[in-house]
Amino acid sequence: MTRITVLGTGYLGATHAACMAELGNDVLGVDSDPGKISSLRRAETPFFEPGLHDLVAKHVASGRLRFTQSMEEAAAFGDIHFLCVGTPQLESGHGTDMRFVDGVVDEIGPYLHRPALFVGKSTVPVGTAERLTERLTRLAPAGAAVEVAWNPEFLREGHAVADTLRPDRIVIGVASETAEQKLRALYAPLADAGVPFVVTDFATAELVKVAANAFLSTKISFINATAEVCEAAGADVYQLASALSYDPRIGGNFLSPGIGFGGGCLPKDLRAFVARADELGVGQALRFLKDMDAINNRSRKRMVDLARRECGDDFSGKRVAVWGAAFKPDSDDVRDSPALSVAEAIRAEGGRVTVYDPQANDNARKAHPELYYADDALDAAAEADVLLHATEWNEFRTIDPHSVGAVIGSRRVVDGRGSLDEDRWRAAGWTYRALGKPRIG
Ligand code: UDX
Numbered sequence: 001m002t003r004i005t006v007l008g009t010g011y012l013g014a015t016h017a018a019c020m021a022e023l024g025n026d027v028l029g030v031d032s033d034p035g036k037i038s039s040l041r042r043a044e045t046p047f048f049e050p051g052l053h054d055l056v057a058k059h060v061a062s063g064r065l066r067f068t069q070s071m072e073e074a075a076a077f078g079d080i081h082f083l084c085v086g087t088p089q090l091e092s093g094h095g096t097d098m099r100f101v102d103g104v105v106d107e108i109g110p111y112l113h114r115p116a117l118f119v120g121k122s123t124v125p126v127g128t129a130e131r132l133t134e135r136l137t138r139l140a141p142a143g144a145a146v147e148v149a150w151n152p153e154f155l156r157e158g159h160a161v162a163d164t165l166r167p168d169r170i171v172i173g174v175a176s177e178t179a180e181q182k183l184r185a186l187y188a189p190l191a192d193a194g195v196p197f198v199v200t201d202f203a204t205a206e207l208v209k210v211a212a213n214a215f216l217s218t219k220i221s222f223i224n225a226t227a228e229v230c231e232a233a234g235a236d237v238y239q240l241a242s243a244l245s246y247d248p249r250i251g252g253n254f255l256s257p258g259i260g261f262g263g264g265c266l267p268k269d270l271r272a273f274v275a276r277a278d279e280l281g282v283g284q285a286l287r288f289l290k291d292m293d294a295i296n297n298r299s300r301k302r303m304v305d306l307a308r309r310e311c312g313d314d315f316s317g318k319r320v321a322v323w324g325a326a327f328k329p330d331s332d333d334v335r336d337s338p339a340l341s342v343a344e345a346i347r348a349e350g351g352r353v354t355v356y357d358p359q360a361n362d363n364a365r366k367a368h369p370e371l372y373y374a375d376d377a378l379d380a381a382a383e384a385d386v387l388l389h390a391t392e393w394n395e396f397r398t399i400d401p402h403s404v405g406a407v408i409g410s411r412r413v414v415d416g417r418g419s420l421d422e423d424r425w426r427a428a429g430w431t432y433r434a435l436g437k438p439r440i441g
Pocket of ligand 1: 153154155156157158213216220253254255256257258259260261262263264265266327328329
């Protein structure tokens, strides 16, 4: 049984800790936030993530998963330390704020008296693993016996547990045979089940993560840029995307048009990748990614434009219902959420915006107290001049458009995710609009 610590118990850390316990390890989760630690000790997860609560509860009960605030305890306990703290965008620019990463290293370093493997999972600028190796060797009493490895995480919110226990691939960046062997042993249950295991150097492992997210962002922005052309040409981007998806070289994933990507990862990773390339003197190579970011922001603006048009070219005094606040369904995360950015832009133009999200109302209210919030989908739509579908929760896809039609002021829907059944809504007497689709009716 390997003794593991997980430093940072946010989305990534809490999931990783519970999954490592599920794989049979003895795990200690560490966080500086006393509130988080006490709720995790009671097996309460501080965010909505399907399946995570049950897994945390199972292993808090089995005794394989414990939590502490003490770095000293963590250093004494762990054979392998996983770094899972956040790496947000700098307030002052597009680069990465390394405050939490460096803070954890500086805190745990002086307590590392025995050999250990320090494994980074956080998304970081390339060059970080090398820099932290030097820093830990200097800080740790065990010196060079504390090794570093990089093991990027590719989990999606809403699928975090499944993505950790059955990942598409495991990537490790290592500088020694011992580090590789330790991680191979740890992940043997997954590799034995057929998960591809890719061993690289530090820099490659670090870059795999940002390259993956930049590629995914590019796919989404490509289809959303094409949606603009479809609008101008009277074509339908949804039919176009579906036709593209049959080409196995293109594939259909991440090709859903709409108001674009948000969340705590894709937007900031895209910008950080460009910022780091700039620092390395190769900014030119990634200049196109700035366009992907701009297309993404423009998709939100185009949604506002479409909604305004449905409101007679002016939002002032108009009631606008927004279904969805989370950046994607099955999550309560509202960071850089396209739904909320659209809602806020309409409010700023004088609209009276009421938002409803099945899980994210509380987080949305904290981030945007100036918007109105409703307790259910029908309440949000009551007497509205237009309904905006901004996050594709299943609840919205399956709702009866007749029941919404009975409470709304004007039967107009703008589908920002293209996932409502257009024929069904039209049959119920609605005017249906979506980005990248011809205007009918
Ligand atoms: C992403 C990566 O998928 C994951 O591998 C990485 O570890 C972290 O970042 P996540 O942020 O959880 O995960 O969300 P994801 O499911 O990738 O969706 C990102 C955004 O793209 C959402 O706002 C989603 O609505 C949007 N999206 C996704 C589209 O607009 N169109 C698509 O076709 C797919």
